[in-house]
Amino acid sequence: MASPPPRLVYYSLFAGRWAAMAARQLVRSVESLRAHNRSIPVRVFVFGEIEAATRAALEGLGVTLEDAGDYQARLARFCPPHAAEVLARSPVLHYALSLSLVDAPPATCVLYLDSDTRFFGDVEALFERYRDLDVYAREEPGSRRSHLGYSPALIDEDALATLAAQEGARPVPPFNNGVLLFNHGAFRRVAAALGGLFDLVFRFSVGLALRPGAEKESDVVHLREHKARLVAPGDEARALACPTQNVWIKDEIALWLALGKIPEMRVGLFSRHDVLQGDEFKGVGLSTHLLAHYFTVNTERFDAWAAQRSAGPSASPAGGTSSDPTLRAVGELGARLEEAWRRVDFDERPFPALAAAALREARLERALSGLDVARWVLEAPGIPQQADLAARFGDPPITVFQGRRFYIQVLFWQEGRTAIHRHGFSGAFLVLDGCSLQVRYAFDERRRVSSRLLLGDLRPTSVELLARGDVVEIEGHLVHTVFHLEAPAATVVIRTFGEDLGQPQYSYQSPSLAHDPFHSEPQATRQLQVLRLLWETRPADGLELAAQLLARSDLHIAWLVLEAAQRALGADARAPLMDAARRRHGATIDELAAVLEEGGRRDDLGRLRRRTKDPGQRFFLALLQNVPHREGIEAMIGARYPDVEPRAQILAWLAALSGVDAIGVDLTDELNRRIVGALLDGRTPAGVLEALSEVFDPAQLEAQRDDLALHCDRIRATPLAPLFR
Numbered sequence: 055m056a057s058p059p060p061r062l063v064y065y066s067l068f069a070g071r072w073a074a075m076a077a078r079q080l081v082r083s084v085e086s087l088r089a090h091n092r093s094i095p096v097r098v099f100v101f102g103e104i105e106a107a108t109r110a111a112l113e114g115l116g117v118t119l120e121d122a123g124d125y126q127a128r129l130a131r132f133c134p135p136h137a138a139e140v141l142a143r144s145p146v147l148h149y150a151l152s153l154s155l156v157d158a159p160p161a162t163c164v165l166y167l168d169s170d171t172r173f174f175g176d177v178e179a180l181f182e183r184y185r186d187l188d189v190y191a192r193e194e195p196g197s198r199r200s201h202l203g204y205s206p207a208l209i210d211e212d213a214l215a216t217l218a219a220q221e222g223a224r225p226v227p228p229f230n231n232g233v234l235l236f237n238h239g240a241f242r243r244v245a246a247a248l249g250g251l252f253d254l255v256f257r258f259s260v261g262l263a264l265r266p267g268a269e270k271e272s273d274v275v276h277l278r279e280h281k282a283r284l285v286a287p288g289d290e291a292r293a294l295a296c297p298t299q300n301v302w303i304k305d306e307i308a309l310w311l312a313l314g315k316i317p318e319m320r321v322g323l324f325s326r327h328d329v330l331q332g333d334e335f336k337g338v339g340l341s342t343h344l345l346a347h348y349f350t351v352n353t354e355r356f357d358a359w360a361a362q363r364s365a366g367p368s369a370s371p372a373g374g375t376s377s378d379p380t381l382r383a384v385g386e387l388g389a390r391l392e393e394a395w396r397r398v399d400f401d402e403r404p405f406p407a408l409a410a411a412a413l414r415e416a417r418l419e420r421a422l423s424g425l426d427v428a429r430w431v432l433e434a435p436g437i438p439q440q441a442d443l444a445a446r447f448g449d450p451p452i453t454v455f456q457g458r459r460f461y462i463q464v465l466f467w468q469e470g471r472t473a474i475h476r477h478g479f480s481g482a483f484l485v486l487d488g489c490s491l492q493v494r495y496a497f498d499e500r501r502r503v504s505s506r507l508l509l510g511d512l513r514p515t516s517v518e519l520l521a522r523g524d525v526v527e528i529e530g531h532l533v534h535t536v537f538h539l540e541a542p543a544a545t546v547v548i549r550t551f552g553e554d555l556g557q558p559q560y561s562y563q564s565p566s567l568a569h570d571p572f573h574s575e576p577q578a579t580r581q582l583q584v585l586r587l588l589w590e591t592r593p594a595d596g597l598e599l600a601a602q603l604l605a606r607s608d609l610h611i612a613w614l615v616l617e618a619a620q621r622a623l624g625a626d627a628r629a630p631l632m633d634a635a636r637r638r639h640g641a642t643i644d645e646l647a648a649v650l651e652e653g654g655r656r657d658d659l660g661r662l663r664r665r666t667k668d669p670g671q672r673f674f675l676a677l678l679q680n681v682p683h684r685e686g687i688e689a690m691i692g693a694r695y696p697d698v699e700p701r702a703q704i705l706a707w708l709a710a711l712s713g714v715d716a717i718g719v720d721l722t723d724e725l726n727r728r729i730v731g732a733l734l735d736g737r738t739p740a741g742v743l744e745a746l747s748e749v750f751d752p753a754q755l756e757a758q759r760d761d762l763a764l765h766c767d768r769i770r771a772t773p774l775a776p777l778f779r
Contacts, residue, residue, distance in 0.1 A: 059161040061181050062095050063087065065169060066152040068125060068145050069102025075350070077108040079169035084115045086173040092116070094177055099152040101125040122148075122155060132249045136284045137256040143272035146305050147255065149231065153245040164241040168232035168347060172360060175344040180235065180328065186518070186689055187322040188240040189313065191229035192331045192347065194306065199227055199323065201403065201529070213297035214307065221254075223314030226321050231306050232347040233329055243319065247312050254294070254308035260285055261293035262301055271301060322516065327410040327482075327527055334407075335359050343411070381430060381454055383421040384546075387412055388455040388462055391548065400459055402480055402550065406527040409460075409482035409548040419523045424487040424544030427452055427464045447472075449542070460550050467543040470660070473571075474512070474535040478559035481528045481549035488543030490520040491690065493680055495533040497560075497568055505558060507610045508568040509645060517686035519693050533562060537680045539673065564682065567649045569613065578611055582618050589622050597627060601634040609639055613646055620650045656680075659773050662716055670695075674707040683779040684734070701734060704777065718772025724749065729766055733778045739763055 065080055067073065084096060098112060099122040112119060122128060126142035128151055133141065141147060149166055156164060163181050184190045193199040196208025206212070209228050218225055236244065244251075263277035263285070277284055296304050313319050326334065330346035335356055348356040391412040398404050431437060431452055438456045441463065445451060448465035455462035464486065474495060494517075499510040520526070520536070528549065558570035581603065588596030600619065604612055612635045619628050636643040656679050663675040673694060677687045688700035695703065708730065712721035721727045725746070732745040743762070746755055755762065770778045 058181070059163055060159055061163045061165070061178070062097065062156070062158050063165045063167060063177060064097045064099065064152060064156060065167050066099040066122070066148045067101065067104060067169070068148045069100070069104065073102070073104065075353075076169045077104055079171075079350070079353070081108060081111045081115075083167060083169055083171045083173070084112060084117055087177055088115050090173055090176040091178060097156075099148070099155055101128070101148050101151075120155060122152060125151070128154075129252065133252045133256065136286075137252065140259055140273045140277055140284060141252055141256060143276045144255065144259070144305065145272075146302075147252065149234075150244075150248060150251060150305075150309065153241055154248060156241055156245070158241075160239045160242055162239075162241070164236040166231075166234040166236075170350045170353065171233060171345060171347045172356070173345050177344070180324075180344050183328060184235055184322070184324065185237060186516075186693075187320040188236065188238050189244075189319065189321045190235040190237075190324050191231060191233060191321075192324050192326075192329050194228035194230050194303070195332060197228040199531075201326065207299045209300075209303070209307075210297040213295075214310070217294065217297060218311055218314055221311055221315070223311045226310045226314045226319075227323060228310060229306075229321070229323065230331060230347070231309055232331075232349075233324065233345065235324075240319065243316050244313070247316055250315060251308050251312040254311055255305050257289075257292050257294040258296050258301075258304040258308060260289050261295050262304075264290065264293055265295075274301075325527065327407050327414070327525070381422070381427070383416060383418055384454050384462060387416040387418065388457055390415075391460070392457050395459070405460070405550065406480050406482055406529045409480075410525045410527045413482055413484040413525045413546065413548065417523075418484060418546055419486055422486075424464065424466060424542060427454065427544070428466075460548060463547045463549070465545045465547055467538040467541070467545070469538055469541040469543075472536050474533065474562040474564070476533045476560050476562075477528050477530070477549075478557050479528070479550045479552050480530065481547060483526055483528060483548070484546040485520045485522050485524045486544040486546050487522065488538055488540040489522070490539060490543060490545075491517070491537040491676060491680055492520050492526065493517050493535050493537075493682070493686075495535075495562065497533055497562055499568075500566075503609050506570045506573045507613060508560070509566055509642070510568065511566060512562050512564050512568075514682045514686065517681050517690060519690060533560075535680060537676050539676060563649045564652045565648060566645050567613075569610075578614060581611075582614060585615065585618060586622055589619075593627070597623075597630060600631055604631060604634040605638055607638070609642065612639060612643070616643075616646055616650060620654060655773050655775060658718075662711070662773070666711070668710070670703075671707055671710060674704070675711075678773060678776055682776050684736075684777050687776060704734065705731070708774070717774055719769055719774065726769070729762075729769060730774070733766065733769065736778075739766065742766055 065083070067076060067080065080098070087094075087096065095118070096116065097118045097120055099120045101122045102125070109119060125148065126138050129141050129147070130138035132151075132154075149168070152166075156162075158164065163185075165177065165180065194209055195202055196205035198204045198211055204211075211228065214228065215225055259271075259273045259277055262271070262274045263281065296307065298304070298307065313321060328344050330343050330348070332347075332349050333352050333355070335346055335348060335352075336359065346356070391408060394408050394412065395405060398408075438453050438461075440453045441461065442448070442451050448463070449468050450466060452464045452466070453461055454464055460481065467488070474493075494515045496513045496515050497508075497510050498513065499508050501509040503509065526532075528547075559572060560568040561571045562568045585596055585600050585603075588599065600615060604615055607615070616628075616631060616635060619631050623631075632643060632647060635646075659675050659679045663672055663679070666672050666675060674691075677690055681687045681690060687704070691698070691700040691703055708717065709721055711717045712719070714720055719726050719730065721730065728746055728749060729742060732742040735741075735745075737745060743755055743759065746762075
């Protein structure tokens with residue numbers, strides 16, 4: 055196993071009017087960090103002078119203090135003197151400026167912390183849980199990803215997207231910069247982009263100075279007072295409109311844009327159950343959060359909450375504790391969670407974070423296993439009232455605790471995947487046994503056919519391996535699939551009985567469909583049953599009647615018929631049905647056809663995986679079934695097999711699985727092997743020809759250019775499709 059990269063925590067202090075308060079907060083923050091970790095390197099970059107007592111306190115905590123010099127002079131290294139003069143009036147840029155002073159090895163993982171932060175666990179856990187992407191932070195309050203709701207006044211994401219396009223930047227999810235984790239050398243790439251970052255802040259300041267208004271930020275006031283000297287005509291032409299009414303965050307917006315300009319910079323978000331933000335602490339009674347960034351405005355209330363928390367939760371047992379020693383831990387978990395939720399008046403919004411914290415604190419994976427639960431079900435004289443007796447979700451689901459407003463289940467799983475779905479309830483789940491692959495998605499609706507059927511764009515947002523003890527919050531916006539890599543797997547799920555805001559409980563199918571699988575229409579159900587009967591026993595009549603039904607049906611019924619035909623009929627038999635549906639509904643049917651084609655690809659991989667015995671090949675096939683792009687596949691291979699090179703391992707698995715009747719392509723053929731290698735490298739059609747010309751005659755390749763392009767398209771459409779995205 056490779057050793058983890060070096061890790062570093064840093065803060066920065068600016069000797070301005072808030073220096074005394076920031077210094078006090080900083081000492082408290084480092085004290086909390088050191089309470090859980092005595093060894094990780096901590097550095098503080100100081101612009102100006104700090105009090106001797108603060109210096110002594112920090113040095114006593116094992117902190118390395120770095121003299122960063124004069125703030126304006128340091129800024130002038132990255133921007134013109136007139137811009138540095140303006141930005142020196144903005145006291146919030148020192149965190150970024152300090153990055154240029156971090157002289158750690160390139161692979162170092164670097165965590166930046168504002169002074170108004172406090173630790174409740176080991177900082178190493180944050181590094182361990184967030185390793186995949188380049189930058190992590192909490193979402194910006196008021197952004198579309200905020201659980202508080204979207205507020206265009208706080209951050210207008212549509213205007214931000216327009217601005218990013220104008221600046222040639224990729225969209226980056228708006229995030230707060232008070233806690234920033236840089237992985238894979240990202241701190242150096244951001245430090246190299248500081249000139250562009252500060253230029254964006256200056257352009258925002260110029261835009262604000264030119265705009266009528268009462269902004270009192272020091273840099274804007276200074277610009278207005280010295281406009282003739284500090285604002286050249288070229289600066290006016292390049293001024294930017296700030297897409298927020300909260301101009302204090304213009305430096306954050308500039309950072310989002312700057313990151314969007316750095317090639318292949320991948321940005322992710324910390325979970326609320328690890329990093330609290332703002333006044334979220336008010337809704338937390340039972341907590342195993344690692345860190346809180348409480349915002350200075352909340353200091354007094356946060357200090358009071360932290361003092362009460364350190365005194366420990368009040369003992370308030372509730373009913374439901376099992377007398378069986380196997381499940382006693384579950385009963386205690388349920389009782390504690392019931393009490394914690396009661397303290398916030400059973401508000402559903404904080405429940406996922408409370409449930410996740412309760413699962414982490416209970417450590418059920420240490421107290422019991424799936425086999426213990428199975429033995430209890432078979433031996434106990436009585437068990438709680440059972441939900442979902444039909445076992446539609448779980449193989450089977452076992453209710454182990456029944457509370458007033460929530461219940462706890464242990465769900466067993468055979469190997470395989472759940473549909474991509476959202477939930478009609480909230481809560482959290484814990485991996486009790488086995489290992490699972492989770493892919494999270496976002497769905498951007500383009501057309502609402504009805505409440506039962508939506509068309510849009512289904513986008514993967516993250517891929518992760520879940521191991522025993524991992525916990526995931528179930529919130530209303532969670533859209534995911536979980537593929538269980540081992541059998542039997544088991545998860546512990548804490549869930550509410552159901553919430554209106556979570557309805558309909560959609561299932562999603564790549565690349566563009568959301569539908570309500572729980573909607574039942576008696577006539578449609580019987581029609582599908584009759585069609586399946588006829589397709590099996592009188593296929594000609596069944597196809598004719600199905601085409602007639604499609605010619606007069608609404609789009610939802612058309613989807614149900616085509617989906618049933620995909621499972622029951624061959625491609626030649628389905629073609630007339632597609633034509634009938636297309637005559638009725640036009641190009642929309644092409645979208646449904648793409649959905650069915652992707653579903654067929656995954657089904658083919660599932661059948662291949664069931665007859666494959668090698669564990670590594672089975673893992674690879676699971677990735678092809680569930681992970682939509684090469685980057686995610688390579689990341690998961692690296693996570694599962696850290697000592698191998700992902701591309702080389704992919705090629706080895708492909709060679710072992712070669713065959714038209716297996717992965718759709720014969721890799722014993724030199725031409726196919728070269729094409730697949732070029733496509734794996736992300737080459738364009740011209741690049742594929744260039745790669746082939748290293749082995750084959752360029753003149754012959756040019757003569758067959760069109761045929762080769764079609765052949766490449768066929769390979770891209772095989773079960774290997776995600777490798778070429």
